[in-house]
Amino acid sequence: MAAWLFLFLVAVGGAAAGMVGALTGEGxxxxxxxxxxLLLHVNLHNAAGASLIAVTMTSTAATVTFLHQGYTNxxxxxxxxxxxxxxxxxxxxxxxxxxxxxxMMVFGFTLLYSSYLSFRRREEEEPDRxxxxxxxxxxxxxxxxxxxxxxxxxxxxxVPGSLLMGAAGIISxxxxxxxxxxxxxxxxxxxxxxxxxxxxxxxFMIGITAAASVGIYVRHxxxxxxxxxxxxxxxxxxxxxxxxxxxxxxxxxxRFLFSTLVLAMAIEMVVKGVLRWLP
Amino acid sequence: xxxxxxxxxKLIGMVLLVGxxxxxxxxxAGGSIFLWRHGSDVVHYRIFRGEPSDLRSLAGIWxxxxxxxxxxxxxLGLIFLVAVQLIRVALTGLLFxxxxxxxxxxxxxxxLGLLTYALFFAGRG
Numbered sequence: 292m293a294a295w296l297f298l299f300l301v302a303v304g305g306a307a308a309g310m311v312g313a314l315t316g317e318g319x320x321x322x323x324x325x326x327x328x329l330l331l332h333v334n335l336h337n338a339a340g341a342s343l344i345a346v347t348m349t350s351t352a353a354t355v356t357f358l359h360q361g362y363t364n365x366x367x368x369x370x371x372x373x374x375x376x377x378x379x380x381x382x383x384x385x386x387x388x389x390x391x392x393x394x395m396m397v398f399g400f401t402l403l404y405s406s407y408l409s410f411r412r413r414e415e416e417e418p419d420r421x422x423x424x425x426x427x428x429x430x431x432x433x434x435x436x437x438x439x440x441x442x443x444x445x446x447x448x449x450v451p452g453s454l455l456m457g458a459a460g461i462i463s464x465x466x467x468x469x470x471x472x473x474x475x476x477x478x479x480x481x482x483x484x485x486x487x488x489x490x491x492x493x494x495f496m497i498g499i500t501a502a503a504s505v506g507i508y509v510r511h512x513x514x515x516x517x518x519x520x521x522x523x524x525x526x527x528x529x530x531x532x533x534x535x536x537x538x539x540x541x542x543x544x545x546r547f548l549f550s551t552l553v554l555a556m557a558i559e560m561v562v563k564g565v566l567r568w569l570p
Numbered sequence: 571x572x573x574x575x576x577x578x579x580k581l582i583g584m585v586l587l588v589g590x591x592x593x594x595x596x597x598x599a600g601g602s603i604f605l606w607r608h609g610s611d612v613v614h615y616r617i618f619r620g621e622p623s624d625l626r627s628l629a630g631i632w633x634x635x636x637x638x639x640x641x642x643x644x645x646l647g648l649i650f651l652v653a654v655q656l657i658r659v660a661l662t663g664l665l666f667x668x669x670x671x672x673x674x675x676x677x678x679x680x681x682l683g684l685l686t687y688a689l690f691f692a693g694r695g
Contacts, residue, residue, distance in 0.1 A: 295609040298601070333615040347651055351590045351658075358583035365579070365662055369678050376684045429673060499681070502655035503688035512620030516644040517613075520601040523648070527594050 298521035300331060305345060305525020312526070313353035313533030314540065315549040316490030317471035318346035318497040319526055321556055333518065340513030341522040343501050346471070348523045349530040350498025353491075356534035362491035366431045367446065367478065372496050374457035375470060376503055382464020383507070389465055392567040398462055399560030402553055405476050410550035414485060414542070425449045435488050436538070444485050452482045460500075466560075471497045472553050486542040490549070578665040585661060589654035593647045600643030607640065652689070659685060 304326035305319075312319025320342045327338035357363045422432055426446035434441040459473035474493035478484045484492070508514055631649070634642025663678035 292613065293609070294611050294613045295605055297613050298605070331615075334618040336618040336620075337615050344648055344651065347655060348590070348593075351586055351651065351654055354658075355583050355587045355590065358579045358586070361576070361579070363579075365665070366674060369662060369666075369674060369681060372681050373677050373684075376681060376688065380684065380688055430671065498655050499659060499685060502652050503685050505652050506689040506691075509621075513618075514648070515615070515621060516600070516641045516648065517604055518615060519648060520597050520604070520644045523597055523651070524594065524601065527590070 294517075297331065298517070301327065301341075301518060301521035302525035302528075304331070305522040306529035306532075308345070309349050309352075309526035309529025310533035310536075311529075311548065311552070312346070312349040312471070313494060313530040314490070314537060314545055315471075315552060316475045316493035316497075317549065317552060318494070318501070319349045319529070320346050321472070321552050323522060323526075327518075327522075336511075336513045337515045337518055340508050340515065341519040343504060343508055344514060344519050345522045345526040346501045347498040347505070348526045350494055350496075350501070352527050352530040353534040354495050354498070356531070357491040357494060357537070360436055360538065361441075362435050362487055362537070363495045364431065364433050364446075364484070364488055364492045365495070366429060366433075367482070367484070367488075368492045368495045370429070370431070370449070371453060371456045371474065371477070372499055374453045375460040375474075375496070375500060378457040378460020378462075379464040379470070379500065379503055382461040383504075385461065385465060391465065392564045394462065395466060395560050395564030395567070398466065399557050399562075399564060402472070402557035402560060405480070406550045406553040406557055408480055409476060409546065409553060412479065412546070417483070420445070420447060420483075422446050423449045433488075435485055442485070444488065445483070447483045448481050452477050455481060463500075470500050472549075472556060475549060476553070486546060487537065490545065491537070575665065575669055578661075578668060582658060582661045582665065586654060586658055589650060589657065593650040593654065596647030596650060597644050598647075600640045600645075600647060602640070603638070603643060604640030656682070656685065656689075 305323060308319035308323035311322055323342045323345055324338050327333040327341065328335060354363065422445040426432060426449045431446040434443045455477050459470060463470045471493055474496055475489050478489035478492060479486060631642055631645045635646055659678060659682045663675060663682060666674035666678055
């Protein structure tokens with residue numbers, strides 16, 4: 292295939308991934324890597340490299356809009372970022388000592404269940420429970436924009452959320468998968484934040500988490516500038532469009548989209564684990 | 571949320587916007603140079619070859635840039651993008667400093683330190 296056509300197709304794939312990634316707070320890697328590998332026959336190393344940089348672009352471009360609109364909770368973001376990044380560094384160091392296929396399967400089944408939980412939650416029917424005292428002390432409670440004004444929200448189970456992020460960081464360091472989906476799951480299911488606050492706060496975090504791995508990827512030579520260029524430019528356009536849509540898209544639809552992505556990721560993990568485990 | 575916080579959030583948003591535009595424009599310029607020269611070449615990425623060593627270090631990328639290489643310019647744009655991540659953590663720390671939130675100044679400083687460590691030193695050697 293001629294370079295211009297190939298790069299154009301990469302950019303189109305990037306735009307789609309960027310839009311979904313910005314809306315769901317997942318970053319776009321779950322979509323971009325399969326598009327590059329399965330449809331455009333890019334090898335896994337270069338696809339992962341391009342996707343890593345592309346995720347920092349989704350995160351940065353969409354955060355411009357989300358910060359302006361007032362969705363992102365910076366205190367929750369930084370608090371979770373701390374354990375997540377510690378876990379990520381530890382996970383990368385542990386990689387040589389852990390049975391990865393078994394871990395993939397366990398993690399896959401955990402995601403499968405999480406996808407179901409995430410699909411099932413109905414925020415509007417939940418009883419009003421008080422915030423975690425620690426969340427109040429740390430000033431994490433805030434409000435977010437809804438049609439026609441602002442809505443105050445509470446923040447629950449801060450320490451379990453933070454510990455889970457650490458565990459998720461270790462797993463994503465070990466398995467080399469993005470942390471976006473887990474960010475949203477922890478904020479939505481454990482800390483019980485409003486859905487759009489969870490996705491936008493995750494969106495803020497993923498760029499920082501991805502940047503932490505850039506050094507290693509560059510030193511391994513995984514990042515091909517030309518391929519990454521096309522992916523990043525596509526993602527840039529897609530993420531800006533996706534971020535603008537967030538205000539009007541219903542949380543229910545986002546929840547469905549996100550749960551489907553997590554389900555796909557879960558199946559992929561289980562299948563990969565089984566394939567690697569078999570002799 | 572205090573007014574100072576809200577204003578600082580908007581300021582961080584503005585800095586991100588400038589950074590992300592600078593990165594996208596540089597990457598686009600590099601991509602255009604590349605396409606101008608190699609647009610009709612046949613490409614395949616089926617097999618992983620690894621980047622040449624000149625694109626694995628800042629000095630190498632700088633040399634490529636000076637020769638007007640499209641790949642060098644793209645790399646520069648991507649470096650902007652990664653630098654923006656460091657800058658925004660630092661700015662978030664500044665926001666907490668201005669709102670006299672000691673716990674979060676410490677948390678953000680730790681994140682910045684760990685990010686810098688991971689970016690420049692992790693997995694080396």
